[in-house]
Amino acid sequence: MDDDEDIPVLIEHTEEQPINLQQDENSRRVPLTIICGFLGAGKSTLLKRILTEQHGFRIAVIMNEFGDTALSKSLDLIHRSAAKTINVAAEGQESEEFLELANGCLCCSIKDTGITAIEKLMQRKGAFDHILLETTGLADPGPIASLFWHNEEFAAGLGRDIALDGVICVVDAVFGPQQMEEDHASDTVGESLRQIAGADILLLNKTDLATPESVNTTAGLLRGVNPVAPIYRTVRAEIEVGRLLGVHAYAAAPAFPPSHAHSHEHEHGEDTHDHEHEPPAPTHYELRGISSLLVTVPVLSRAQLDALDEWVRTVLWESHLPGAAPSSDAEKPLSVLRCKGLFVLDSGAQYVLQGVRSMYEISEAAADPALGVPDAGKLVLIGTGLDARVRQSLEGVWTG
Numbered sequence: 001m002d003d004d005e006d007i008p009v010l011i012e013h014t015e016e017q018p019i020n021l022q023q024d025e026n027s028r029r030v031p032l033t034i035i036c037g038f039l040g041a042g043k044s045t046l047l048k049r050i051l052t053e054q055h056g057f058r059i060a061v062i063m064n065e066f067g068d069t070a071l072s073k074s075l076d077l078i079h080r081s082a083a084k085t086i087n088v089a090a091e092g093q094e095s096e097e098f099l100e101l102a103n104g105c106l107c108c109s110i111k112d113t114g115i116t117a118i119e120k121l122m123q124r125k126g127a128f129d130h131i132l133l134e135t136t137g138l139a140d141p142g143p144i145a146s147l148f149w150h151n152e153e154f155a156a157g158l159g160r161d162i163a164l165d166g167v168i169c170v171v172d173a174v175f176g177p178q179q180m181e182e183d184h185a186s187d188t189v190g191e192s193l194r195q196i197a198g199a200d201i202l203l204l205n206k207t208d209l210a211t212p213e214s215v216n217t218t219a220g221l222l223r224g225v226n227p228v229a230p231i232y233r234t235v236r237a238e239i240e241v242g243r244l245l246g247v248h249a250y251a252a253a254p255a256f257p258p259s260h261a262h263s264h265e266h267e268h269g270e271d272t273h274d275h276e277h278e279p280p281a282p283t284h285y286e287l288r289g290i291s292s293l294l295v296t297v298p299v300l301s302r303a304q305l306d307a308l309d310e311w312v313r314t315v316l317w318e319s320h321l322p323g324a325a326p327s328s329d330a331e332k333p334l335s336v337l338r339c340k341g342l343f344v345l346d347s348g349a350q351y352v353l354q355g356v357r358s359m360y361e362i363s364e365a366a367a368d369p370a371l372g373v374p375d376a377g378k379l380v381l382i383g384t385g386l387d388a389r390v391r392q393s394l395e396g397v398w399t400g
């Protein structure tokens with residue numbers, strides 16, 4: 001450790017906040033983004049980029065790893081970056097470390113899991129505008145995401161200060177498909193597929209090491225599992241920070257693909273935003289593991305919206321279709337890991353559905369006058385056992 005270890009002195013924040021990272025006006029909650037990803041896919045490379053580049057955002061990064069990995073990782077990041085100071089705050093907790101970086105970011109490597117690490121970080125509230133939480137490779141982001149969203153216990157505590165912004169999954173363009181392939185070996189759905197399913201943004205990294213054809217194939221696989229998350233193709237996780245943070249994935253109406261088959265890409269420097277909107281034909285990954293169901297929902301009456309709410313509740317809470325007994329087919333039990341929806345009422349009102357595992361909410365969305373009222377709604381379910389019976393049962397909600 002360096003000689004110049006000091007108790008951290010964190011500078012009072014006086015500058016204006018970046019527009020897209022403004023905290024919720026009502027609650028002043030700090031947005032939190034979860035980074036998960038395949039082993040060796042480039043999570044640390046992304047973090048290093050964020051911690052060392054001049055992007056104007058003050059981001060606190062928590063490396064939530066076990067053992068010494070986080071410590072060695074953060075020191076490695078610091079040594080390679082032009083950090084002004086290295087501060088270690090012991091506070092009687094030997095596992096706590098805070099590093100203040102030259103670009104205003106704060107790196108925390110805390111060998112505690114989840115909540116404790118964040119509680120410690122929040123003691124330094126005001127020193128950052130956004131929190132990034134890196135999970136261990138192949139950790140399922142679902143339980144962590146739900147911890148920060150709609151957890152009553154959490155809402156009474158830290159949840160007053162933190163709002164879940166989104167989940168980013170970094171996928172290895174070279175080994176990603178192989179990892180997905182190996183993942184189905186277990187009798188339950190593998191972690192890599194859970195990560196893809198639970199992501200709000202997919203970073204398809206290391207595209208320089210794969211042929212354009214295989215990158216396209218991998219993007220297609222990702223799209224098959226998660227049809228709504230944007231896919232950014234990157235080399236060394238090079239992407240504008242503003243495109244990853246401040247996405248309000250759990251608050252805003254989800255950006256659904258248009259109903260017609262469509263595929264285009266935008267170049268943004270090194271990264272490419274991929275909109276391969278139509279899910280490809282089911283692959284063996286989907287048949288063995290997770291698949292998605294994307295349904296167009298017609299304009300609904302209030303009563304139909306209530307019926308839809310009940311349908312979602314039954315499926316998410318009881319894992320069976322309304323009116324049907326719980327499935328005894330152990331191979332493909334009905335289970336929803338993530339759902340999103342936008343519903344339009346005949347009154348013109350719009351409602352947004354957001355769900356993680358068994359937790360969900362349907363709330364009225366502020367209509368954007370510039371966009372007008374959409375002529376139909378959409379619902380996407382990502383999980384297992386999402387077969388034709390599920391679509392039929394769902395459509396029965398409005399066809400009667």
Ligand SMILES: Nc1nc2c(ncn2[C@@H]2O[C@H](COP(=O)(O)OP(=O)(O)OP(=O)(O)O)[C@@H](O)[C@H]2O)c(=O)[nH]1
Pocket residue numbers: 037038039040041042043044045046137205206207208209234235236237
């Ligand atoms: N060629 C190439 N190498 C990359 C790219 N992104 C990351 N790497 C390298 O791949 C290796 C693994 O990257 P990391 O960022 O450590 O991956 P990680 O996801 O943090 O790894 P774990 O935490 O061990 O799961 C490192 O040697 C990186 O320099 C890329 O886009 N192209």
